[in-house]
Amino acid sequence: MTGISVEAMERGAWTVLSVHGPINSYTFNELQEKTMLHAGRVDMAVDLSGVSSMTSAGIGVLLAAIEDAETAGKRFFVIAPSEVSRLAIESTGFADRFPTLPSIKELPV
Amino acid sequence: MGLTLFTYLAAILAAAAAIAVKGARPGLRAFRAAAFFSVAYALLLATGYMLSIDYPAAALVLVRAAGVGVIASYLAFLRLAIGYPYAKRLFILDLALVAIGLAAVWAFVFTDAYIVEVKRFELEYIRFEGDYHRPLSLVGLAAGLAAALTMTARSFITKSRVYRQHLAVMAAGLLFSVAWGYVFAIVGPTGILKAAYPLSAVNTLVAVLAASYAFSSTRVFQPRLVAKTFGVWLAIIVAFALPLGAVVAVAFLFRAEAGATALGIAAIAFLLLGRGAESFARGRMGSEHDAASREDLEAAIAHLDLSAGRESVLGELSAIVGESFGCSWLAVLSEDDAGNLRRIYPDDDDEIVTTPNSPALEALAAVDRRVILKTDVVADASFAELKPVLLGFFDVLGAEAIVIAKEGRRVVGLFALGPKRSGADYDAQDYAAFDAVHGKLFVVAYYARHVARESLLGTVEKEIGLADQIVKSIQEKIDPIDHPGVEVSFVCQSPRGLGGDLFDSVRISEHRWFFVVGDISGKGLNASMSMVILKSMIRTLLKEEKDFIKLVARANVFIKERLPRGTFFSGMFGFLALDKGSIYFINCGIPAMFFRSPGLDSVIETQGEGKMLGFVRNVEPYLKTRKLALPPGSRVLISTDGIVEAESVRGERYGKERLVRILAENKDASAAETVGAVVKSASAFAGGRLDDDITVVAIDYAGIPKEKKR
Known part of the structure; x- marks a missing residue:
């Protein structure tokens, strides 16, 4: 089973998590732990360009992070979702619940 | 017009407040009489003032009648003060009060004792007082004062704290009203407040509002919170x-x-x-702080370690609740297999508190609330019929508040909270907090209901073993679709033994079943607990909601607001109408629903677009009911994403094409064989290890039953 890597970095006011690999029921814990550390505390973005597959486990982590951010009045963006993660987001029927930017450079100041 | 407008406005608001008080409860007639006379007083006085320039004779009658209005209002308040909150008949008192009222009519309206004449030149209002104006005014004042003092005195001696609060609030409103009336109506016209005379009947509003509060409030409030709110205003x-x-x-x-x-x-x-x-x-009225406290409480309950065993879980819950609400103790009651409610915590003596069909259990089943404070039962008129039984139940437990976990009408668990250590009553803030954490307490109730005592568990593997008991017992509890016109087969499994996938069917009538297939997000224990709660909630909603779309919309609200943050549901809700040969369904993000017709001998994808539940609060505008006609010999295959998104070791997805192929290859196999073939194929594709929970359902329709055709 291929593993996942989640790297956190600071970019101005933003904390950006870059995810590489598949997000599924075996790997989502790492993403969940790192999003829970930051979501709702700081402005956060999750770069999904390196995601090779994403099941409902990944959608659930993103939704929780978005709701945490909304509650705390913080900003949240999904960055450059890969084709599979974009399809997973669209399969929810509520793609507009996932504010998305094409690249990390587009993050507002 | 000027200031008189305020009096008219006060009269309208007072009338509206009085009309808003509904139901039949002790003291309501006296309150309505008091409100009626108060409003009449304000209208008569304001209109008399308005007419006093051009129609002084008419104005005189109106101002005299206003005097009667205020006395009658205070007499009605006095009756309320003496009787409230009991429904005792006090015939002699009523007779005496009516006699005083009639005497006031005679003295005020038909003699010159009160007022002889009124005149006005612009703002210059002149009142020619009769010989007995002052004594008559003081009689009215005394009636109001007597009512207020009686209420004050009774607010100290009445047993129920919530009624004491009602009486104190009414007394305060009335005292204010009397003081205002004295200053503006009696002293005012002869002193420096002459120009403010049109405001003299505004006091009506305060007294009526205070009393209407007493008839609508069923919970005590915290003096600290009231003081804070007052300070903010x-x-x-x-x-x-x-x-x-x-x-x-x-x-x-x-x-x-x-x-x-x-x-x-x-x-x-x-x-x-x-x-x-x-x-x-915002943020100073206590709401944000309350919300934060509730979230902390929710989080604390949600993080209970369910693998620690029942006694330990309930002990920890008791500590959390004790700290948050300051309650002296927590008792947990759970339904047993015979339908009794047994006390399982703190004593674990399995004492039966109520038996099936007992009045207490019937009352709890009938109540449409999930949190009940004792003060509600005492003071809320909607509990009138169940009051004796519910109060008896509270007394048996010694509780001051209860939180009920119900499945439909059935009470599966109950949390009873003892008196607060501070001696205070549970208040509206506590009620809101109980209501907010109800979803989490529901999980614990279910846990307690389905997990045996730790001492009986022996060597069962903890987390998996305990939760598996819950999942299995819930999954097995369905109404099987057992009908000559159809064969339904399903598989619902998780790679970890615990999962959020769900299949449930509920028999609606002889030929109709409701069913739901889907996947609750999350994995392992959390997902399975969410699934358990959702399944139970859908069954409850099914009993309450007849509109299909609204039912799904309410399930969505429950997921969004009650289940852990980030939880969502992808699946479908369906009605199988075998007498009509149709399935009516709402797609909520089911990834695969295939239909195979014997006439066409081809497989069609039928689920259409769908919106998952749990993403937005109001999902109703996005939901569509679809109809799928089933010719005899047709098959429907439904699958959650665990099959479609299964991955091979090379990272390839199983996809829908393979599912269609299996369906075509198994066209002559039974529903059960087809479901087995799908699971076997996907599992083999994934190298024998499926990553996700899976649910596959096959529905084979044979045709409309013969007896129905006839």
């Missing part, structure tokens, strides 16, 4: 309302020269100061 008046009034007044001083500019300045000041007041009030 005071600050708003001083910091925002008074400056706004000053700005508007100054602007309008110049209206003749520049009317539009004055209006513009006033509007801008209103917007700026209004927004300022709003943002000042």
Whole structure:
């Protein structure tokens, strides 16, 4: 089973998590732990360009992070979702619940 | 007109407040009489004042009648003060009060004892008082004062704290009313407050509002919170309302020269100061703090370690609840297999508290609330029929508040909270907190219901073993679709033994079943607990909601607001109408629903677009009911994403094409064989290890049953 890597970095006011690999029921814990550390505390973005597959486990982590951010009045963006993660987001029927930017450079100041 | 407008406005508001009090409860007739006479007093006085320039004779009658109105109002308040909150018949008292009222009519209206004449020149209001004006006014004042003092005295000696609070609030409102009336109506016209005479009947509003509060409030409030709210309002008046009034007044001083500019300045000041007041009030009224406390409480309950065993879980819950609410103890009751409610915590003596069909259990089943405070039962008229039984139940437990976990009408668990250590009653804030954490307590109730005592568990593997008991017992509890016209087969499994996938069917009538297939997000224990709760909630909603779309929309609200953050549901809700040969369904993000017709001998994808539940609060506009006609010999295959998204070791997805192929290859196999073939194929594709929970359902329709055709 291929593993996942989640790297956190600071970019101005933003904390950006870059995810590489598949997000599924075996790997989502790492993403969940790192999003829970930051979501709702700081402005956060999750770069999904390196995601090779994403099941409902990944959608659930993103939704929780978005709701945490909304509650705390913080900003949240999904960055450059890969084709599979974009399809997973669209399969929810509520793609507009996932504010998305094409690249990390587009993050507002 | 000027100030008189305020009196008319007060009369309208008082009438509205009185009309808003519904139901049949002790003291309501006296309250309505008091409100009626109060409103009449305000209207008569204000109209008399208005007519006193052009129609002094008519004005005289109206002002005299207003005097009767105020006395009658205070007499009705006195009756309320003596009787409230009991429904005792006090015939002699009623007779005496009516006699005093009639005497007042005679003295005030038909003699010159009260007022001889009224006149007005612009704002100059002249009242020619009769020889007995002062004594008669003081009689009215004494009636109001007697009512207020009686209420005050009874607010100290009445047993129920919530009624004591009602009496104290009514007394305060009435005292204010009496004082205001004395200053503006009795002293005012002869002193420096002459110009403010039209305001003299505004006091009506305060007394009626205070009393209407008593008839609508069933919970005690915290004096600290009231003081804080009062302080915030005071600050708003001083910091925002008074400056706004000053700005508007100054602007309008110049209206003749520049009317539009004055209006513009006033509007801008209103917007700026209004927004300022709003943002000042936000966060200071206690709401944000309350929300944060509730979230902490929710989080604490959600993080209970369910693998620690029942006694340990309930012990920890007791500590959390004790700290949050200051309750002296927590007792947990759970339904047993025979339908009794047994006490399982703190004593674990399995004492039966109620038996099936007992009045207490029937009452708990009938109540449409999930949190009940004892003060609600005492003071809320909607509990009138169940009051004796419910109060008896509270007394047996010694509880002051209960939180009920129900599945439909069935009570599966109950949390009873003892008196607060501080001696205070549970209040509206506590009620809101109980309501907010109900979903989490529901999980614990289910856990307690389905997990045996730790001492009986022996060597069962902890987390998996305990939760597996829950999942299995819930999954197995369905109404099987057992009908000659159809064969339904399903598999619902998880790679970890615990999962959020769900298949449930509920028999609606002889030929109709409701069913739901889907996947609750999350994995392992959390997902399975969410699934358990959702399944139970859907069954409850099914009993309450007849509109299919609204039922799904309510399930969505439950997921969004009650299940852990980030939880969502992808699946479908369906009605299988075998008498009509149709499936009516709502797609909520089911990834695969295939239909195979024997006539066409081909497989069609039928689920269409769908919106998952749990993403937005109001999902109703997005939901569509679809109909799928089933010719005899047709098959429907439904699958959650665990099959479609299964991955091979090379990272390839199983996809829908393979599912269609299996369906075509198994066209002559039974529903059960087809489901087995799908699971076997996907599992083999994934190298024998499926990553996700899977649910596959096959529905084979044979045709409309013969007896129905006839």
